[in-house]
Structure formats: structure tokens, C-alpha cells
Amino acid sequence: xxxxxxxxxxxxxxxxxxxxxxxxxxxxxxxxxxxxxxxxxxxxxxxxxxxxxxxxxxxxxxxxxxxxxxxxxxxxxxxxxxxxxxxxxxxxxxxxxxxxxxxxxxxxxxxxxxxxxxxxxxxxxxxxxxxxxxxxxxxxxxxxxxxxxxxxxxxxxxxxxxxxxxxxxxxxxxxxxxxxxxxxxxxxxxxxxxxxxxxxxxxxxxxxxxxxxxxxxxxxxxxxxxxxxxxxxxxxxxxxxxxxxxxxxxxxxxxxxxxxxxxxxxxxxxxxxxxxxxxxxxxxxxxxxxxxxxxxxxxxxxxxxxxxxxxxxxxxxxxxxxxxxxxxxxxxxxxxxxxxxxxxxxxxxx
Ligand code: NAP
Ligand code: ZN
Numbered sequence: 001x002x003x004x005x006x007x008x009x010x011x012x013x014x015x016x017x018x019x020x021x022x023x024x025x026x027x028x029x030x031x032x033x034x035x036x037x038x039x040x041x042x043x044x045x046x047x048x049x050x051x052x053x054x055x056x057x058x059x060x061x062x063x064x065x066x067x068x069x070x071x072x073x074x075x076x077x078x079x080x081x082x083x084x085x086x087x088x089x090x091x092x093x094x095x096x097x098x099x100x101x102x103x104x105x106x107x108x109x110x111x112x113x114x115x116x117x118x119x120x121x122x123x124x125x126x127x128x129x130x131x132x133x134x135x136x137x138x139x140x141x142x143x144x145x146x147x148x149x150x151x152x153x154x155x156x157x158x159x160x161x162x163x164x165x166x167x168x169x170x171x172x173x174x175x176x177x178x179x180x181x182x183x184x185x186x187x188x189x190x191x192x193x194x195x196x197x198x199x200x201x202x203x204x205x206x207x208x209x210x211x212x213x214x215x216x217x218x219x220x221x222x223x224x225x226x227x228x229x230x231x232x233x234x235x236x237x238x239x240x241x242x243x244x245x246x247x248x249x250x251x252x253x254x255x256x257x258x259x260x261x262x263x264x265x266x267x268x269x270x271x272x273x274x275x276x277x278x279x280x281x282x283x284x285x286x287x288x289x290x291x292x293x294x295x296x297x298x299x300x301x302x303x304x305x306x307x308x309x310x311x312x313x314x315x316x317x318x319x320x321x322x323x324x325x326x327x328x329x330x331x332x333x334x335x336x337x338x339x340x341x342x343x344x345x346x347x348x349x350x
Contacts, residue, residue, distance in 0.1 A: 004029040006036070009350055010135035011324055012062040013052040019328045020052070022350075023062055025131060027139050035083045035145045036075040037091065042133035043068025043159040043317070044343040045189060046250045047093075047273070049331050051121050055275040059121050066133025067093040067119040068161040070154055071347070080142045088148040090307070092161035093297045095119050095130060095140045107299040109144075134324065136350060146304055149311035156316035159189060159342040160307060162297065163317060167194035167246065168306040169298030170269045171201055176244055178202035183242040184223070185258060187214050188334070189317070190248035190271060192341035195221045196315050198246070206238065208245070208258070211337050221318070235261070240288070248272045255292070259284040267291040317342045323349040 005026035012023035030036045048065035050056055069091040073083050083089060097104050097112035104112050117124055120132030132138075148157055167190055176182055182203040184194040191207070198205040199222035206225040207218040215226040227234045240263050247258065249272040259268055259280070270278070270292065280292055298306065310316065318341045322330050330343045 006137060006139065008135050008137055010064045010131065011327060011350065012064045014062050016052065016054040016059070020134070023064070027131070027137065028126070030075045030077050030139055032077040032079040033142050034077045034139050035073055035080055035089065035142050036137060036139045037069065037071040037089050038074045038137050039069055039071040039133055039135060039347045041070050041155040041158045041347060042066040042345045043162065044327070044330060044334065044345060045162050046334060049334065050250070050273065050275065056273065060129045063121055064131035064134050065120055066135070068158045068163070069133035069138060070148055070158045070161070074137070077142070082142060083145060088150060088154065090146040090148045090157070090161050091119060091133065091138060091140050091144065092146065092165060092303055093119055095144045096125050099143065107301040109299050110297045134345060136347065144300060146307055148307065151311055152314070152316050155321055155344045155346070156319050158344050159193070159317035159319065160310055161303070163189040163193045163342060164310065165298035165303045165306050166190055166271050166295070168197050169302055170246065170271065170295035171197050173295065174244060174267060174269065176201055176203050180204070180243040181206065181241055183208050183245045183261065184248065185245055186248040186250070186272060187211065187218055187341065188248060188250070188337065188339070189342040192221055192318060194246045194248060195223050199223070200313055200315065206242070217340055242266055244269060246271065250274060252276050255280050256284040259290055262288065262290050264288040265290070267293050270294045319344045321346050325349065
């Protein structure tokens with residue numbers, strides 16, 4: 001290792017069988033186009049848990065999760081134009097892309113035709129593994145760093161970098177708003193942001209939840225209606241009624257059941273990523289010309305647009321701040337749906 005590497009304290013999983021524990025590693029020194037942040041807060045996404053447990057694909061270990069990163073800029077490279085020392089900044093789910101393909105040119109870096117570089121559990125374009133935000137500091141190419149408003153509570157902004165953009169982007173793409181009936185399936189980290197954005201865009205929002213205990217909180221988030229999905233009568237009452245279902249569920253679930261809740265021409269937008277493939281019967285689609293669609297995070301320009309929208313409308317995530325030592329217990333609670341609605345790690349506890 002070169003002497004100029006940046007010594008970094010972190011929490012890592014050494015294998016899918018082990019819990020997260022302290023780990024030190026070296027980050028690259030700040031290059032001409034890089035920005036270094038000292039991380040103040042990092043949100044805990046269900047994707048972190050999927051990946052440390054190898055639920056999607058074999059991961060790169062040791063793995064330092066975390067892609068909802070906010071902090072202050074402590075160093076900028078000589079060619080950096082848009083960031084200054086001391087400024088607040090954020091990093092989301094990706095830290096690089098080719099920046100030349102058709103999708104990158106359209107601001108869709110997340111769909112880079114050569115593969116966007118994930119913030120962690122990915123291979124950087126320098127051939128080295130990437131490590132995420134459960135760490136003290138991060139060095140990222142300027143083009144993938146976001147500006148953060150000083151006006152909002154910083155810890156509650158962190159989840160916007162993944163849960164926020166992942167729900168904002170599809171609602172924008174499908175022009176969900178006034179006159180639409182939107183169902184948000186699953187009231188977790190992504191789901192609660194989906195409710196906030198759906199309401200902000202003028203849609204009538206119904207939460208579809210397995211947790212009856214979340215009704216009051218869902219209404220406080222602005223949801224107009226709440227349906228307990230285990231209650232056949234409640235489900236029956238909303239059959240064929242939604243223009244869109246924003247499906248944020250992290251575990252296996254019966255797609256055909258939820259597709260029956262869409263009206264003709266309705267679309268179920270999948271953002272949740274269970275470990276097993278969906279089973280969709282053609283009858284569930286052709287009976288009402290229905291669509292199953294998917295959406296991945298959002299591009300960098302759109303992420304900045306979402307952050308600016310949130311600063312303007314004073315939208316943040318509802319969070320529970322945790323000590324990094326409690327990360328494993330927090331994952332257990334997240335698995336039980338027992339979080340309102342996002343854990344955020346206070347990085348000063350590392
Ligand atoms: P989360 O906070 O754990 O929320 C998931 C919610 O799904 C739970 O709160 C629960 O809500 C519901 N749920 C859980 N098990 C269920 C089941 N068996 N049947 C029906 N509903 C169930 O997770 P998250 O951080 O929001 O992430 C959600 C999913 O999105 C994860 O799979 C994650 O990897 C994925 N994700 C995708 C992207 C993307 O780019 N597309 C980005 C980030 C995350 P109720 O209690 O209300 O039922
Ligand atoms: Zn995430």
C-alpha cells in the first residue's frame with residue numbers, strides 16, 4: 001500500500017456468516033477530480049442486509065455496507081469545481097459510471113451500459129473493491145457527489161440518498177400525481193418516502209401493509225387510506241382500484257394477488273428486491289392490460305433535483321438514530337418491520 005492512502009475506520013462483514021464488526025482499511029488518496037467527505041450519518045437500507053447475507057449474489061468480502069451517506073467535505077482535488085471544503089455533501093448508491101454511453105449522457109448513470117459502480121460491494125473502475133458509508137470517511141469522484149441543504153436536519157436527510165431517490169424517480173417517470181390512485185406496498189424505509197412523495201405530488205395514497213400497528217403512523221405521514229393486506233375484506237374493497245402500486249417489499253410476496261388490486265392499464269412498479277424471482281401469471285396481466293415494471297435508484301441530476309425538492313418542501317425521512325454497535329440488533333428489528341422508518345447510524349459512535 002502506498003503511504004498516501006487514507007486510513008479508514010469502518011464496520012464490515014467478513015463473510016455472510018459473520019456479524020458486522022470493526023475493521024480498518026485504506027481508501028485511495030484524493031485525486032484531482034475527487035471529493036473527500038467525513039461521514040456524519042449513514043442510513044441503513046434493507047439492501048445492506050440483503051448484500052451482507054449474499055441474498056442476491058455472491059458478494060465481495062470484507063464488505064462495508066452503507067449508501068445513504070451525508071457529511072462535510074474535508075478535501076477536494078485540484079480540478080474539482082463544484083464543491084468546497086466545509087460544505088455539506090452526500091453520496092448515494094453509486095460512485096462512478098462510464099459517463100459516455102447513451103444512458104449516462106441522458107443522466108441515467110444508474111443504467112450505465114457499461115455498469116455503474118456501486119458504492120459498496122462493487123468493483124471500482126480502478127479494479128479495487130468499493131467500500132460504503134459505515135465508515136468514517138469516503139473519497140468519491142466529484143460527479144457522483146450531491147449538494148445537501150444546510151436547512152434540513154442532516155441525519156434525516158441521509159435516507160434520501162437511496163430510499164428517497166428510489167421512490168421519487170419512478171413516481172416522476174410515470175407522472176404519478178393528481179387524479180391518480182397510488183398504493184404503496186410495504187411501509188418501511190422506501191415505502192414511507194413513497195408515501196411522502198406521492199402525497200406531495202397530489203396522488204391519493206393508500207398504504208398496503210402487513211402491519212396493522214402502522215395505520216396511525218401511515219396517516220400521520222399523509223396517507224389517505226390504510227389497508228391491512230392479511231384482511232381479505234379490506235383487500236376486496238380495493239380490488240381493481242389503483243392506477244399504480246409502488247412495490248417496496250423486501251421479501252417474497254404474491255404478485256398475482258397485488259396485481260388484482262390494479263385497475264385496467266394499471267402498473268405495478270417494483271423497487272423492492274426479494275431474493276427469489278417473482279411468479280407472475282399472464283392472466284394477472286392480460287385481464288386488464290396491466291404492467292409490471294421496475295425502477296432502480298435515480299440518476300445524479302435527478303437525485304440532486306429530489307434533494308432540492310425536499311429542501312424546498314421540508315421533506316425528510318422519519319428516522320431512529322442508532323449507535324453503530326447496535327447495527328446487528330437494528331437489522332433484526334428491520335427484518336420484523338419494527339422501524340419507523342429508517343435507522344440512521346450516528347458515525348460519531350464509530
Ligand atoms: P424495509 O425498511 O425493511 O421495508 C420493507 C417493508 O416491506 C417492511 O417494512 C414491510 O412493510 C414489508 N414487508 C416485509 N416483508 C413482507 C412480506 N413478506 N410481505 C409483504 N410485505 C412485507 O426495506 P427498505 O430499505 O425499504 O427496502 C425495501 C426493498 O427495496 C429491499 O428489497 C431493498 O433491497 C430494495 N431497494 C431497491 C432499490 C432500487 O433501486 N430499486 C433501492 C433501495 C432498496 P409492512 O410492515 O408495511 O408490511
Ligand atoms: Zn438502499
